[in-house]
Amino acid sequence: MQREVSQAVIKRLPRYYRYLEHLRNNGISKVSSGRLAEMLDITASQVRQDFANFGGFGQQGYGYDVEKLLKEFSSIIGLDSEHSVIIIGAGNMGRALSGYRGFANDGFSVKALFDLKDGEPVNGIPIYAIDTLESFLADNQIDIAVIATQGKIAHEVACLVVELGVKSIWNFAPVDLEVASDVVVENISMSESLYVLSYKTKQAREQIIDIKE
Amino acid sequence: MQREVSQAVIKRLPRYYRYLEHLRNNGISKVSSGRLAEMLDITASQVRQDFANFGGFGQQGYGYDVEKLLKEFSSIIGLDSEHSVIIIGAGNMGRALSGYRGFANDGFSVKALFDLKDGEPVNGIPIYAIDTLESFLADNQIDIAVIATQGKIAHEVACLVVELGVKSIWNFAPVDLEVASDVVVENISMSESLYVLSYKTKQAREQIIDIKE
Numbered sequence: 001m002q003r004e005v006s007q008a009v010i011k012r013l014p015r016y017y018r019y020l021e022h023l024r025n026n027g028i029s030k031v032s033s034g035r036l037a038e039m040l041d042i043t044a045s046q047v048r049q050d051f052a053n054f055g056g057f058g059q060q061g062y063g064y065d066v067e068k069l070l071k072e073f074s075s076i077i078g079l080d081s082e083h084s085v086i087i088i089g090a091g092n093m094g095r096a097l098s099g100y101r102g103f104a105n106d107g108f109s110v111k112a113l114f115d116l117k118d119g120e121p122v123n124g125i126p127i128y129a130i131d132t133l134e135s136f137l138a139d140n141q142i143d144i145a146v147i148a149t150q151g152k153i154a155h156e157v158a159c160l161v162v163e164l165g166v167k168s169i170w171n172f173a174p175v176d177l178e179v180a181s182d183v184v185v186e187n188i189s190m191s192e193s194l195y196v197l198s199y200k201t202k203q204a205r206e207q208i209i210d211i212k213e
Numbered sequence: 214m215q216r217e218v219s220q221a222v223i224k225r226l227p228r229y230y231r232y233l234e235h236l237r238n239n240g241i242s243k244v245s246s247g248r249l250a251e252m253l254d255i256t257a258s259q260v261r262q263d264f265a266n267f268g269g270f271g272q273q274g275y276g277y278d279v280e281k282l283l284k285e286f287s288s289i290i291g292l293d294s295e296h297s298v299i300i301i302g303a304g305n306m307g308r309a310l311s312g313y314r315g316f317a318n319d320g321f322s323v324k325a326l327f328d329l330k331d332g333e334p335v336n337g338i339p340i341y342a343i344d345t346l347e348s349f350l351a352d353n354q355i356d357i358a359v360i361a362t363q364g365k366i367a368h369e370v371a372c373l374v375v376e377l378g379v380k381s382i383w384n385f386a387p388v389d390l391e392v393a394s395d396v397v398v399e400n401i402s403m404s405e406s407l408y409v410l411s412y413k414t415k416q417a418r419e420q421i422i423d424i425k426e
Contacts, residue, residue, distance in 0.1 A: 010409055010412055010413070011405070011409065013408060013409070013412055014402075014404060014405040014408035014409065015405070017408065018387075018404070018405075076412065076415075077408050077411050077412045077415070078411040078412055078414060078415035079408070079411060083411065083414070091312075092308060092309035092311075092312040092313075092336075093309045093313075095305060095309065096305035096306045096308065096309035096310075097309075098305075099304075099305040100305075100306075100403065101363075102387065102403060102404045102407060103407075106404075106407070106408075106411075108407070108411075123305075143414060144410065144414065150314075167414065167417060167418075168410060168413075168414040168417075170406070170407065170410050174231075174315065182417065184410060184413040184414050184417055186406050186407075186409055186410035186413070187406075188401060188403065188406055189227075190313065190315060190401065191227060191231070191315045191319075192224070192227040192228070193383070193399050193400075193401055194315060194316075194319070194321070194383065194399075195226060195227035195230065195290050195292070195319075196223055196224065196226070196227065196399055197357065197381060197383050197397060197399035198290050198291040198292060198296065198319075198321075199223055199226055199289065199290045199291055200223070200381075200397040200399070201291060201296070201356060201357065201380065201381040201397050202289075202290070202291035204380060204381075204395065204397055205380075
């Protein structure tokens, strides 16, 4: 597999995977690059170029085998092995995330929530005090730490989990995290998304007013 | 104000706003385009170009007035007026969102949650049965509907709120919504973000194995 895959291709991987699942769930066993292109709103040649990053996946003329493609994408994305997850912050967001179905569906196993103090389990997942994190991580191999704290402590929390050896962070706190370059960080930027929604809503409204005037 | 602002500029608006807030909260009253550029990881000339979309905001030579810029961005993003919000789906995610501090901080007022049946208030916000949505929307001006349902009913729910006159949707369900072109939709794509995190984690791991071998 080639190493340097562009950000644009990486962002399309989930969409390929989701669409292929949809096809399989509807009993469709073959799909053309043209049909995939249509669903992703790109060109068929772009689809073939994307696939070339990962070795091509077989003959395009006869269409791709949906089941085989799904397996390939599952492996590329890393969904074919289990990932252990902890969630830091057991407020509303942390609790919501502990019940996020996407985790279990795709082999992500949430082992524990951490907060200032320990507490009653949520969705069957224990809540431990943050001062036990070090010994927990010494005893448990954890792949991903989800940060669901308030913004003002998120950076401190990120530094702590990285220091304790976690290499991947899924960040729900509204801050940009600065961590070591060998740590993978993905941000869910809620406030940015809300501001963009607000901006577009205002624009759409002003256009309606323009038309009415 | 010019109408056709590029997607890239729109996506930077929240980051300008957040950074300006940070400056104000630290008592800083003037900022140069160079400093703003540094924070946003773009060039100073890009900052001035961005600002030109909205009239320029005054003389660059002496630096921009932070308080004045904040007011301008607040108005551009639409944070200077109140937005009324409803949340459809009172599961974990809907409940978490009802307590999202970003709403109250920026003038978004959550009026109600809707689910199959009514229920006890969450974070002081009532939960109403979805079959009362039509009469609720007849009596209340709602700007934004947040969709926090499961994927399989999200499209149906989106069509319903649009039919009942809501023009902006913040979508947390893991599906692409197809709605009328005059409706604004912003998606929080959790599974896509998780897949990208998973992919990058796998790549990072394989590189470590490469180095070790």
